[in-house]
Amino acid sequence: MNYSVAFLTILFKEIRRFTRIWPQTLLPPAITTALYFLIFGKLIGDRIGLVHGVSYMDYIVPGIILMSVISHSYSNVVSSFYSTKFQRHIEELLVAPVPNYVILAGYVCGGIARGVLVGVVVAGISMMFTHTTILHWDIAAAVFVLTATLFALAGFINAVFADSFDDISIIPNFVLTPLSYLGGVFYSVAMLPGIWQKIAQANPILYMINAFRYGMIGVSDVQIELAFAMTGGLIVFLTALSLLLLHKGIGIKN
Amino acid sequence: MTALSIQNLKKTYNNGFVALKGVDLDVQRGDFFALLGPNGAGKSTLIGIISSLVNKTSGLVSIFGHDLDKDNVAAKTCIGVVPQEVNFNQFETSMSVVMNQAGYYGIPRKQALRRTEQCLRQMELWDKRDVVSRRLSGGMKRRLMIARAMVHSPRLLILDEPTAGVDIEIRRSMWEMMQEVNKQGTTIILTTHYLEEAESLCRNIAIINNGQIIEKSAMSSLLSRLHTDHFVLDIARPLSLAPIIAGYDIVLNADTVLDVAVPKSHGLNRLFQALSEQHIEVLSLRNKSNRLEQLFLDLVQ
Ligand SMILES: Nc1ncnc2c1ncn2[C@@H]1O[C@H](COP(=O)(O)OP(=O)(O)OP(=O)(O)O)[C@@H](O)[C@H]1O
Numbered sequence: 001m002n003y004s005v006a007f008l009t010i011l012f013k014e015i016r017r018f019t020r021i022w023p024q025t026l027l028p029p030a031i032t033t034a035l036y037f038l039i040f041g042k043l044i045g046d047r048i049g050l051v052h053g054v055s056y057m058d059y060i061v062p063g064i065i066l067m068s069v070i071s072h073s074y075s076n077v078v079s080s081f082y083s084t085k086f087q088r089h090i091e092e093l094l095v096a097p098v099p100n101y102v103i104l105a106g107y108v109c110g111g112i113a114r115g116v117l118v119g120v121v122v123a124g125i126s127m128m129f130t131h132t133t134i135l136h137w138d139i140a141a142a143v144f145v146l147t148a149t150l151f152a153l154a155g156f157i158n159a160v161f162a163d164s165f166d167d168i169s170i171i172p173n174f175v176l177t178p179l180s181y182l183g184g185v186f187y188s189v190a191m192l193p194g195i196w197q198k199i200a201q202a203n204p205i206l207y208m209i210n211a212f213r214y215g216m217i218g219v220s221d222v223q224i225e226l227a228f229a230m231t232g233g234l235i236v237f238l239t240a241l242s243l244l245l246l247h248k249g250i251g252i253k254n
Numbered sequence: 255m256t257a258l259s260i261q262n263l264k265k266t267y268n269n270g271f272v273a274l275k276g277v278d279l280d281v282q283r284g285d286f287f288a289l290l291g292p293n294g295a296g297k298s299t300l301i302g303i304i305s306s307l308v309n310k311t312s313g314l315v316s317i318f319g320h321d322l323d324k325d326n327v328a329a330k331t332c333i334g335v336v337p338q339e340v341n342f343n344q345f346e347t348s349m350s351v352v353m354n355q356a357g358y359y360g361i362p363r364k365q366a367l368r369r370t371e372q373c374l375r376q377m378e379l380w381d382k383r384d385v386v387s388r389r390l391s392g393g394m395k396r397r398l399m400i401a402r403a404m405v406h407s408p409r410l411l412i413l414d415e416p417t418a419g420v421d422i423e424i425r426r427s428m429w430e431m432m433q434e435v436n437k438q439g440t441t442i443i444l445t446t447h448y449l450e451e452a453e454s455l456c457r458n459i460a461i462i463n464n465g466q467i468i469e470k471s472a473m474s475s476l477l478s479r480l481h482t483d484h485f486v487l488d489i490a491r492p493l494s495l496a497p498i499i500a501g502y503d504i505v506l507n508a509d510t511v512l513d514v515a516v517p518k519s520h521g522l523n524r525l526f527q528a529l530s531e532q533h534i535e536v537l538s539l540r541n542k543s544n545r546l547e548q549l550f551l552d553l554v555q
């Protein structure tokens with residue numbers, strides 16, 4: 001059987017969902033980003049001067065873009081798949097001959113679509129404040145898409161385990177946001193005192209942000225190969241875990 | 255060929271509750287089959303397992319010869335389910351609810367549009383196609399779920415209490431629709447608590463109670479087991495005592511209302527003859543309760 005129709009049906013449904021509610025999904029990141037650039041870039045950044053030889057404003061652009069990709073690809077899948085469970089229209093998929101990997105691919109690609117779209121909006125806004133050019137398009141694009149994929153998968157797993165609307169905001173608030181802020185969006189790890197440098201290096205988001213920064217402005221605190229290996233490895237692991245959860249029907253079937 | 259074959263199906267929920275205790279059931283192709291049972295008997299659990307929404311604990315299910323575990327794509331393609339509770343996306347329009355379901359079954363867009371229109375028209379929802387589904391009335395929501403269940407032209411349609419909370423007019427039109435669909439060759443399994451509905455629509459019946467099938471037979475042979483019919487007679491002039499007529503059990507219910515138990519062997523002619531002889535004028539006659547209802551209560555209690 002050809003599952004492309006089923007896959008596209010899920011994907012378009014997901015894209016329609018977040019574009020229909022664009023004031024909740026696309027507008028807030030645009031406003032937040034503009035504020036970041038205004039406050040950190042313009043007001044504070046002018047006093048900081050250069051970091052690794054680039055202006056502070058240019059230094060923080062990649063991190064801010066990637067941070068919005070992370071939070072939006074995650075939150076798209078977690079809220080969409082959780083409400084699919086909650087409203088029980090997951091049953092529409094379960095009664096039909098749709099294999100689990102197609103369900104997963106549909107939702108994850110929906111999350112990637114939102115992450116990428118928001119990332120592009122945020123990048124567009126950043127161009128109003130600074131004129132960074134992208135040095136390595138291929139690396140930047142690869143990190144961009146892989147990061148969106150990874151966090152869309154993580155959002156899916158969160159939704160599978162979630163039992164209430166509170167459960168879908170715990171991870172984003174208490175894990176993702178802190179890790180993103182501590183992932184070197186606003187500073188270089190080289191600025192941290194000794195022990196904190198070691199601790200920061202345990203944060204996977206640090207690798208993605210630095211790899212993306214390398215792609216955009218050619219500056220990184222970490223090895224790019226390591227960042228790709230780590231992101232790729234996590235994607236493989238979370239994909240396997242998601243498929244296992246779907247196969248067992250955890251949180252979905254009695 | 256059997257449309258549905260179930261062998262020794264058991265279900266224990268995670269909390270340890272045993273909802274199905276070894277169910278065996280065969281439904282023949284083309285049948286209009288009633289699955290009856292009191293609240294909590296296990297009907298929805300059984301339907302959930304057949305439609306892959308609930309994991310079974312053990313047993314075998316096959317649909318038109320396709321094993322639900324081994325050949326699940328073919329098995330799923332044969333079934334359409336109308337669940338007991340509303341389970342579509344309440345933020346989507348009626349049209350996209352049905353279109354999405356067609357997509358999940360792999361039906362290409364052009365064909366899906368055609369089928370969606372047919373199904374929505376058949377359910378008299380075509381005018382409501384652009385209405386967001388949460389704004390539909392309760393009866394319309396049920397009809398939307400039927401349209402959705404039929405979009406891939408399933409060979410077996412399973413309806414879990416489709417007429418609950420639906421007004422008389424719509425219920426009648428749903429009956430006609432179900433009969434029409436059945437006539438066109440679709441096998442139908444219906445659960446309902448309206449026993450007159452089951453009696454008039456269904457040819458075969460199973461009654462489930464406490465997770466076990468306690469009765470399986472043709473509707474006509476089940477009904478023929480009822481040896482006594484109960485009637486209520488309205489009479490013209492008040493009586494103070496119930497008339498005594500040999501062979502009939504008569505109770506004076508109100509001064510102008512008689513409850514009569516009529517053994518099939520005696521029939522009604524003799525009753526009326528005797529009443530006339532006693533100068534009791536009968537104004538009207540009706541069944542005391544639905545026949546199936548009496549049998550059902552006897553079996554379940
Ligand atoms: N998720 C669940 N966990 C535990 N027990 C359950 C669950 N779902 C149903 N049950 C129990 O299983 C039994 C059968 O429920 P089911 O919904 O199959 O009954 P039913 O015959 O459809 O009843 P009704 O006519 O009220 O719809 C009930 O006792 C119910 O409480």
Ligand SMILES: [Mg+2]
Pocket residue numbers: 297298299338414
């Ligand atoms: Mg039920």
